[in-house]
Amino acid sequence: MVFSYKTRNEEIQNVQDEELDLLVIGGGITGAGVAVQAAASGMKTALVEMQDFAEGTSSRSTKLVHGGIRYLKTFDVEVVNDTVKERANVQHIAPHIPKPDPMLLPIYDEAGATFNMFSAKVAMDLYDRLAGVTGKFANYTLNKSEVLERQPQLEKEGLQGGGVYLDFRNNDSRLVIENIKKAHEDGARVLNKVKVVKITHDQQGMVNGADVQDVISGRNFHINAKVVINTSGPWTDEVRDLDKKDDLSDQMRPTKGVHLVVDKEKLNVPQPTYFDTGENDGRMIFVVPREDKTYFGTTDTDYHGDLKHPKVTQEDVDYLLRIVNRRYPDAKIGLDDIEASWAGLRPLITANGGSDYNGGGGGSEKLSDESFNKVVNTTKEYLEDDAKRDDVEKAIQEADSAQDSGEVDPSQISRGSSLEEASDGLVTLSGGKITDYRLMAEGALKKINEKLDSQFDLIDSKEYPVSGGDIDPDNVDEEIKKLAKQAQDKGLNEKDALYLANLYGSNLPTVLTYDEPIKGLSQRDSFSLNYALNEELVLTPVDYFLRRTNFILFIRDELDALEQPVLDKMAEFYQWSDEEKANYQKELAEVVAESDLKELKEDEYRE
Ligand SMILES: Cc1cc2nc3c(=O)[nH]c(=O)nc-3n(C[C@H](O)[C@H](O)[C@H](O)COP(=O)(O)OP(=O)(O)OC[C@H]3O[C@@H](n4cnc5c(N)ncnc54)[C@H](O)[C@@H]3O)c2cc1C
Numbered sequence: 001m002v003f004s005y006k007t008r009n010e011e012i013q014n015v016q017d018e019e020l021d022l023l024v025i026g027g028g029i030t031g032a033g034v035a036v037q038a039a040a041s042g043m044k045t046a047l048v049e050m051q052d053f054a055e056g057t058s059s060r061s062t063k064l065v066h067g068g069i070r071y072l073k074t075f076d077v078e079v080v081n082d083t084v085k086e087r088a089n090v091q092h093i094a095p096h097i098p099k100p101d102p103m104l105l106p107i108y109d110e111a112g113a114t115f116n117m118f119s120a121k122v123a124m125d126l127y128d129r130l131a132g133v134t135g136k137f138a139n140y141t142l143n144k145s146e147v148l149e150r151q152p153q154l155e156k157e158g159l160q161g162g163g164v165y166l167d168f169r170n171n172d173s174r175l176v177i178e179n180i181k182k183a184h185e186d187g188a189r190v191l192n193k194v195k196v197v198k199i200t201h202d203q204q205g206m207v208n209g210a211d212v213q214d215v216i217s218g219r220n221f222h223i224n225a226k227v228v229i230n231t232s233g234p235w236t237d238e239v240r241d242l243d244k245k246d247d248l249s250d251q252m253r254p255t256k257g258v259h260l261v262v263d264k265e266k267l268n269v270p271q272p273t274y275f276d277t278g279e280n281d282g283r284m285i286f287v288v289p290r291e292d293k294t295y296f297g298t299t300d301t302d303y304h305g306d307l308k309h310p311k312v313t314q315e316d317v318d319y320l321l322r323i324v325n326r327r328y329p330d331a332k333i334g335l336d337d338i339e340a341s342w343a344g345l346r347p348l349i350t351a352n353g354g355s356d357y358n359g360g361g362g363g364s365e366k367l368s369d370e371s372f373n374k375v376v377n378t379t380k381e382y383l384e385d386d387a388k389r390d391d392v393e394k395a396i397q398e399a400d401s402a403q404d405s406g407e408v409d410p411s412q413i414s415r416g417s418s419l420e421e422a423s424d425g426l427v428t429l430s431g432g433k434i435t436d437y438r439l440m441a442e443g444a445l446k447k448i449n450e451k452l453d454s455q456f457d458l459i460d461s462k463e464y465p466v467s468g469g470d471i472d473p474d475n476v477d478e479e480i481k482k483l484a485k486q487a488q489d490k491g492l493n494e495k496d497a498l499y500l501a502n503l504y505g506s507n508l509p510t511v512l513t514y515d516e517p518i519k520g521l522s523q524r525d526s527f528s529l530n531y532a533l534n535e536e537l538v539l540t541p542v543d544y545f546l547r548r549t550n551f552i553l554f555i556r557d558e559l560d561a562l563e564q565p566v567l568d569k570m571a572e573f574y575q576w577s578d579e580e581k582a583n584y585q586k587e588l589a590e591v592v593a594e595s596d597l598k599e600l601k602e603d604e605y606r607e
């Protein structure tokens with residue numbers, strides 16, 4: 001279905017003449033998930049996003065669909081209970097995106113260790129139990145030599161062994177755009193580069209829509225809606241401030257997380273790996289293989305800067321390199337080995353306390369070992385059906401009550417979500433994770449429907465595939481191969497055909513209709529760019545290279561040769577002036593230079 005700059009301008013006209021049921025503010029995963037369920041349930045829906053879709057946090061995650069096993073240690077059992085179950089639901093509705101990829105959890109005997117071998121096994125058993133994981137993906141433990149057999153380059157000192165448990169790798173911005181396209185296919189008006197500048201009210205002082213600005217034309221216009229929901233992630237408090245009658249207190253405590261990318265020649269891991277930093281700071285680091293690269297992260301530091309533009313600092317790089325070079329002593333990764341990077345802001349909710357249990361250093365009171373061990377032992381008894389779930393809850397409550405209510409360390413804040421309504425009717429859905437976006441949206445739709453006098457039969461979103469998701473979730477590999485065959489029949493080699501099939505899922509046949517060759521691009525990339533321009537509302541080269549594809553982050557080697565042909569095609573498609581074309585070229589160069597950490601490398605060179 002055409003979803004392009006042309007349809008965007010038509011929708012800007014149409015949306016002004018309508019009385020909508022719902023206006024969604026923010027086009028990250030949270031807003032996209034709400035828009036899909038609203039439109040599919042028959043609500044007249046619009047979503048406005050002031051940047052590109054997913055340009056906020058939802059393209060800057062660790063790119064996992066995961067339950068957050070670390071959160072068990074901060075007793076965020078509710079969050080884990082939700083997210084670990086949601087992994088399967090997200091894979092079910094978007095089978096071409098999250099892919100099962102068992103995580104290796106090396107266990108070290110050191111100060112502040114999140115787990116020992118016993119508690120790691122309990123945590124993995126609880127994790128599997130909550131998600132109903134059995135069979136080939138059930139967790140298991142490895143002894144030290146078995147861990148080193150898998151990853152001989154891992155630090156040997158202090159290594160006790162390890163665990164292996166199911167989690168999923170994800171393409172976060174792809175998950176967002178497939179939800180956005182689905183909402184659009186179901187009739188939602190979906191607009192990027194449109195910013196809410198004011199929340200408006202009726203005579204009775206109740207929210208009735210918003211004044212918005214088309215960032216491209218600079219023109220302001222009004223959108224009428226019976227219900228408005230704020231799904232703006234780290235901007236949640238800023239958007240609330242656009243509602244002069246909003247009486248709820250600020251809630252956001254954004255923390256910055258950074259990832260670095262190196263070639264797999266520098267660091268090659270056979271599977272996603274997750275370990276303590278070894279700095280007794282309550283943090284754990286992921287190391288994840290992706291295309292021919294390896295990325296690792298993250299940091300977790302309070303952030304008070306420009307929400308649109310969190311940057312990677314030398315301090316972030318030093319922290320991550322110190323940890324990865326400790327855990328992989330032969331890697332010897334330096335600043336110059338970093339090929340790409342990204343920084344994102346967790347939309348954490350400050351009221352979501354949490355325990356500074358394992359050395360978070362935030363609170364004054366650490367949890368005593370006996371109360372933690374009581375939680376672990378009660379959990380083990382629960383797993384062996386010798387205790388009930390509320391025995392575990394009770395043990396956790398007792399443990400938590402021992403907590404000092406002091407400021408908690410960022411890593412101890414719950415990753416839970418919040419759904420609130422102000423007295424003027426503005427609804428806010430914030431916090432959470434990508435992994436539980438569907439569940440968060442489901443909860444929000446119940447409230448929205450109530451506010452609309454329950455006029456709508458809400459869909460079962462667990463059975464409602466995103467765009468590109470119409471493939472058998474239990475037979476993904478076969479389905480992808482079948483789709484790829486269609487691309488091979490068009491002359492693509494197997495590798496390129498599988499690349500397109502994995503990226504576009506059941507939309508591949510449509511992608512293959514866009515067969516006009518683009519000068520300077522391969523057949524594969526001509527299909528991809530033509531489709532992105534006509535059906536994925538790509539407005540700039542950065543939209544294409546960073547969010548609709550992964551060239552800037554994970555296929556960096558091919559990027560340089562693609563830049564000019566893509567720029568030339570977009571200039572022709574959009575009829576850009578030379579000046580506009582030069583501006584987009586400059587924007588792309590700046591984004592790539594920032595990803596490459598060019599500034600830090602030049603500083604280091606000067607020193
Ligand atoms: C480093 C890091 C690693 C993470 N790893 C994972 C992971 O592996 N798995 C996982 O499940 N979760 C992970 N998360 C969490 C997850 O990324 C976030 O919870 C999620 O992306 C938040 O999505 P959102 O839609 O709420 O916010 P966002 O994606 O930030 O979307 C909000 C949108 O609102 C828009 N907006 C703001 N103000 C306005 C306005 N006035 N008008 C219009 N639009 C506006 C913004 O431009 C933005 O695009 C991670 C987070 C970080 C930072």
Ligand SMILES: O=P(O)(O)OC[C@H](O)CO
Pocket residue numbers: 062064068070257286297298300346411415
């Ligand atoms: O919020 P954290 O500390 O679990 O960090 C995010 C992870 O990297 C992936 O969810």
